[in-house]
Each structure stands twice: as C-alpha cells, then as structure tokens.
Amino acid sequence: MAKDKGPRRPRAETPKGFRDYFGAEVTERKAMLDTIAEVYHRYGFDPLETAAVETVEALGKFLPDVDRPNEGVFAWQEEDGDWLALRYDLTAPLARVAAQFRNDLAAPYRRYAMGPVWRNEKPGPGRFRQFYQCDADTVGAATVAADAEICAMLADALEATGIPRGDYIVRVNNRKVLNGVMEVAGVLDPADPERFAHERGIVLRAIDKLDRLGEAGVRALLGEGRKDESGDFTQGAGLSAEQAEIVMGFMEAKRADWEATVGRLRELAGASATGLEGVQELETIAELLEAQGYGPERVDIDPSVVRGLGYYTGPVFEAELTFEILDEKGRKRQFGSVAGGGRYDDLVKRFTGQSVPATGVSVGVDRLLAALREKGRVGTDTRGPVVVTVMDRDRMEDYQAMAGELRRAGIRAEVYLGNPKNFGNQLKYADKRNSPVAVIQGGDEAERGVVQLKDLYLGAKIAAEATHEEWKAQPAQTEVPRAALVAEVKRLLGGA
Template sequence: MTNKPQKPKLIAPRLPRGFEDRTPGEIAAVGTMIDKIRKVYERYGFDPVETPLFEYTEALGKFLPDTDRPNAGVFSLQDDDEQWMSLRYDLTAPLARHFAENFETLPKPYRSYRQGYVFRNERPGPGRFRQFMQFDADTVGASDPEADAEMCMMMADVMDALGLQGKYVVRVNNRKVLDGVLDAAGVTSEEQKLTVLRAIDKLDKFGPEGVKLLLGAGRKDESGDFTKGAGLGDEQIGELGRFIEFGRWFAFTAGSDGKSSQSAQSPGGLDEDLTFFEAMRENFGQSAPATQGIVELEAMQTLFDAAGYGPDKIKIDPSVVRGLEYYTGPVFEIELTFPVTNEKGQQVVFGSVGGGGRYDGLVSRFRREPVPATGFSIGVSRLFNALKLTGNVPTTEPLGPVVVLVMDKDQTAGYQKMVSELRSAGIRAEMFLGNSKNFGKQIAYADKRNSPAVIIEGTQEREQNIVQIKDLIAGKQAAAAISDNAEWKATRPGQFECGRTEIVAKIKELLAAYQ
C-alpha cells in the first residue's frame, strides 16, 4: 500500500490578543477626526514631528525593569550590536529624546504635535489594547503656568471642534499640591508615592472605598485578582482620604468671589465661606511645594477667566492625579460627562479620553541643564468610540470605486481605457479583475465594495457606442419598494444609458448627488 502524502497543516488565522484590525469605514472616520484635531493644534502654532516606533530602551527611562531582558511593560528586542530597543510606550519619551538630540537647532520653546501608535506589553482586556493610537501636543522650554493653561484651552477647543460642546470638562490639578499632601501624610518613599498616586488615580473607577483598599494592603477585584496596595497605615489613609473628599466635594465655579458650588455635604472642619484657593491654602498649603502648586493653579485660573473658559469647560479639581511618575507640576485630563451603557447594562459616565501635564525632568535625563516641558495626549481610539456614541462620526462605509464590469474577456483593453479616463478625471475606478464572467457575481462584488455605480458594455452597447450605467445606490432605494421580481427586471431601477464619450460627465453627475 502506498502512503498518501499528508496535506500540510493549515495555520489558524488568529488576531493576536490586544490588537485589532480596522475597516475602511473606521479608517476614514478616524482620519476625519484627526484632521479636525490637527487644525486646532496648527491654529495654536504647533508643528508636526514624527519619531520612530522603536527607541533605545534606556531612552524610555522609567520603563526599564531590573531584569536581564527589559520586557516588563514594553515590547523589546536586542539589536545586532547587543543594544536593547523597545517599541515606544507613549509619544512623550521619544519627544524628549528628539529635543535633546537636536537641542542646538530647534527653536525654544519648541512647539510640536505627533500622532501614531504606541505599544504596551500588558495583559489585554475589554477596551484595553496592546497597540493603540495617540495624538499629542507639547511645548518644551517654557516654564511658566501660561504654557500649561494654553494646553488646557487647546484641549477644550479640540473637544468643541469635534462637536462635544457641553459634554466634556477639562479638569486641572497640580502635582506639587499632591506632593505636599503626601509629605504631610509621611509618604516619603518614591516607590510608595507612585503607588499612592496610581491608587488615587483610580478614584473614578473604584470609588473612595476602593481607593482606600489600594492605599492599604490591597484590593481584590471581581475575578479574584489581587492588586497589592501602598501599605499605608490607618492614620495616613485618613489624611489622604480627607484630601480625596475635599477634591470630590469642592467643584470650583469661577466667579468674582471664587466661591465653591457645593453638591454634597462638605468634609468635616471645612469653612464654607472660604474661596476655593483660600480653602486649598488653609487645608493643604502647609509645605512650600504645595503653596507653589496653589499659586500656579491660581495663575492658570486667571488666564482661563481672561480667555472666557468657564468651569463648564475647564475646572480646577484637586482629585485629578494622573498616574505617571514623571509629572512635576500642573496635571490635566479631558473627562466626557455624558452617560453611556456599559457591558453590564449599567449607566456610567464615559470618563477620560486624554490628559497630560508638566514633566520638567524628562528631557533633563539627556542633558545636565533643566529643561521645562508640558503637553497632553489624546487617546484616539477611546475618543473615536465616544464620538460614535454621540453620533458625531459617520456610521456608514465610505463609497467604494466605480467598477467597470468585464462582459467580454477579449475586450479588456477597452474596459481598461474607460477606467483610465475615470481615474484621470479624479474618480476612483477599477476594472473587475475576478475570474467570474457571471454578471450577477460581478454586481455582487461591486455591492461588497460599496461601489456607487457600475459601467456595463456588452457587444450590443459597443456596436451602438453607448454604455449602461447602473446607479447601485438609487437601485437599492428603488428596489426596496418593488416586491415583484418580474417588475424589478422590467424596470431595472437606477440604470440608464449614455454615450461612450459621456461616461466621465455622467459619473461625476451621479457622484455629486451622494457627496
């Protein structure tokens, strides 16, 4: 018996976890959104710059783990010169490297924006990807709070440009105030500080009780996974809890008297007659860093008021933290305020779609002199999902190309000439390149391409120097009202004929109706 040769094993077509494919419709819609953001950035005087996907791992700094292979949090590989390179974790660290490397030639302040994918070597989950797009803007070389205030105002203008008026607020705080509170609570270890900051940053997600667990021994989630906490004592947790309560309660409303608008019972011992900044100084301004942070926030508020950005757009909020360790001053984030339904059917607030802050120490890792910097990053995918929920992005697929059907294989040169004429006129077009001669299958292909029209030239049309143009959009609309198949064949809805030399003009006329 002869053994039959075994068929090669097929590879299962699997998308890696934490990554996603994008359709033409999604790409077009995201492109439209990015164009609107770019116009705001450029209106503020920012210019584009592009950095590579890979950086030397040491340039990413804080993401270097104490292991032989630096793969915690980043995707890394070793070059042939034995140097480790990593896919960028964000767009800020590469900017710091770019500015330091080109320090002598770049203008100062240096105002730039960047768009592109970043990569996180983390466990993926719902809405949590290993590859996602960010769109950043940064000012490097400006130390005063005016630069931070401008970032907040630009964030607000971006949201307005995207049609989200009244559905967002830019929340602003200062890490110097937080540092003062941590010092007062006896949190001195840098590692412990970072754990505390990341715990407070989860306030919107876990609430006050969940944050207190993360400040203490730790928190176990619904799946049973345990997150180790900061290990603070009850007294320290109580001191930080008072600050958290203050931040949640004291929603600042700009006005001539600077009074707060109180939506809940005030924390114990708080004088309700104080203005916002007076209350900040009395309760949390005991250290020099905290005092400086409050002064900077007050300066920023003056600029917001002068430019007409009220608390409905930009609001000082002491509960804003931002979890990254390199922030050194003002921090801010864009929070969408409209409710959405989550996977459990619950009404929740959409939350943050971007944020940033001052990072005066990041560039200084490359140069000995201090280099101040501030900027923010928009999460493009998350913001796009928010826009879909508000109906501010198109939900239909973009129109595909006009398809010239191949009715006679020996006439492909003539069909190709039609395609070339359409393309020369700036019209998307293609000749059907499939193997099928079947008219119905070619029409089905055009439908799948979301083509607005097909061009039909058989022997009879060629002899009369005409073509048939089938308007697929109008045909679908008309066919929806026809229930009888014979009537549909007799009327051929959406189909008309024109002279061979009229193709370009007629297709332009057809497309104009669907712009």
C-alpha cells in the first residue's frame, strides 16, 4: 500500500515581480522619505494615509498603455458583487478623499503621501509589481502658482536628499500647448474632444518615449508604426508627414532661454485659444519661479516633456538627474527621470460632477534611492546594534542590564539570545548583524568589575570556532571598567 506523502510543503520564494527589502535598504529609504517629508511639511503640506484597497470604480481607468478597465490592477470581486483593487498610484485615492471629505477639508487641500502601490503588469529587470511612491498634491487651487510651488518644492526636496544643483533639472511643459499644436495639426477637434482620442493617446506616449526611442522612433510611432529589435510591431497614430512635422516642431521648440522658448511655442500654437492659454501659463510659472530664485539651472521650460498619463490637463513637470552613470554594457548615459507630475483638473470631477483643480508630483522612491547610492550620497548609518555576548547562562540579568544602559543612552543594542554554548557562533552572529562593537563579560571579568569591548570594524574577522582567549588577544579589543561601559562604547562609535 502506497505511503501517504502528506501535504505538499510551500515553496519559500518571493512571488514573481515582487521583492523583499532588508535592514539597510529599509533604513535608507525611511531616512530619505523623512528628509523629503520635512521639505513638504515646511511648505505647509499635511500627511495623508489612505487604504491600500479602493473600489475599481473609484480607481478608474488611468493607467498608461491600458485599454481595458481592470487591466493593470490586482482586482477581485466581493460577495456583494463589488470589485475591489489594490491602489496603482496615490493620486486616484486622493481624488476619492477630496470628494468624500470635501466639506471637512480646508480648501485648497495640500497633502503628501508615501507608501507602496501595486501594478499587475509584466515584470522585468528593475520593473516590479510593487513599488514605493512619494506624492505631494494641492487640490482646489486653480492658479498656476500652485504648479510653480510644486516645482520649487521638488527642487528643494532633491537637494535636501543629496542631489546638488547641476546634477538635476526640473523640466516644465503644458499639455494645453500640446493640445493647441495638435489642434493646428488636425488631430484635435475642440467641438468634439473625443474625436481622434485614440490617435492623441498614441502621440502622447510616443513623445514621452523620445529619450528612449530617439527622433526616428517617435516619427515612426506618429506615422504607421514601429517594429522594435525583437520584431514586435507597435501600431502608430497614422499621422501624415505634414501632421507629424508639426508635432515634431513642438518637441524641438526648446531655445537658449525660457523667453525664447515661450516665443517659439506661441508661434506653434497659432490661433488655438487653448494653446495660447497654455503658453501664457508657462510664462507665468517661469516668472514666479524666477522671482523666488529658481533659475533655468534648476527649473526650466522644455516642450519635450508631456507625461504619458491621460488625466493631465495643464502644466506637467519631470525631474531628471543629469549626471552620468555606466549602463550594463559599460556605456555612459544620464541617470534619467526620478519624479514627474502635473495638473489634473478633471480627476475629482468624476466623483462630484464639478471641476476641481488639482496639481501634484510623484517621486519614484526606488529610482531616487538608487541614484543616491550611485553617487555615494546615502548618508544613513547602517551599522547594526552593539551585541552583548553571553558567557554565562545564569547571568542573563547582568547582560540585559548592560543592554538597557546602552539603549537609555541612545545606543542601539541587543543581548545575544541564541544558544551561547559555542562562543564562535556569537561572533559569527555579530558579523552578520554588521555590529560595530561586541561586549564580553565572563565570570572573571565580572569579579574584577570590568568588561571587554571589541571594535569589530577595526579587528580582523574571527573564525566561527575562535575561543574566548583568542578573541581577547585581538588588538582591537580593550578592557574597561564596568561603570565606563556606556562612555567607552560611545567613544568607539564616534559619539564622544
């Protein structure tokens, strides 16, 4: 008779498209987000935490390159028939909050939010289904002064985290200008906004890929389409050569200074009222920023910025890091975009039926953190705790007392709680914990009223089977009075 194998054990592996974050990574991210939060707080923004789950109806269909309502989200149906989904960004939940609590919130409502979002998309190198976002938005302010403020705040936040001036640029454009240009090109009908909507979507996504595809690739997408290196074909917008030239002219409108750029955009907008309104808004933003000391070396007008999402209705902005790194093939390239956003005046309207102006920015947390690591500007202390080793099982109270004293002095510390029989295992544990100092006190040291302190960063790595005497013989180990424990540990940590 066949023996019952019992239940199958689950595989211990991270789901595809997800990842785990450990000590130093979590600490570094928290430190960076705390720094950004300080900047946002200084500008008068309040924190907001929304639920990770929203109704699919509330989330809407705003993911880029998505045609079906539930595509791109992790969704499920409740017993009552309602569909729920994990949030795919932090903006859609804000629109719901602004509508739901509109009678309680101060207007304009200024908030920042930080947390994970989820996208049910095909994962790839550096592309995960769960990632962190860090947003700041102003809801209820129609003036473009709110957009200018977001740009200034973004520049301040980048500098606060460790990106110096000269290593970044916040680029600003206006979707109204592009709409005006597309009106001139014949792919936007002011009397029927839905007409040519599909073609405009392709145009927006094509322009947004200029850095990756180059001019030839964008031209192909504006026309019949483009085949990539793998042979996959992407359908184009079907614009004629003359129409494509007008759009490309918009992308190439950048001039030596913002005044000249605005002048060129005014020419391209022609008689389009929408386009001219957008040009005027860009001019106002530039003047407001200039008055506050944010020149073109920090924030600049750049027509090539469009942002792919369909809900933007006015100014759009993108923060790009301009320093060079080496790619996987050893080639030099700029680091690229780490933040983006813009004005989305129609998002709250979905709930209230009334137009509510809103503008905001989202920082790509993982990308910005990677940039800071690339430049060696992650200043977080990633040292592990001081480890109090256990030489005598029956003296646990003494060891806990030592750890308690260190903690009360603001020093991170812990007592080894594994099996203390093999001292080498305690040393191995301290190495894995990246501990800066180990505290050792056996019976002999206790009788003499002293402790042994081992500076693990100066001493050589100890073999797992090292004896107590071998450990004490290392030159980085010192004996100090028990009463001087806290003072000496502070000295070794550089805090005294």
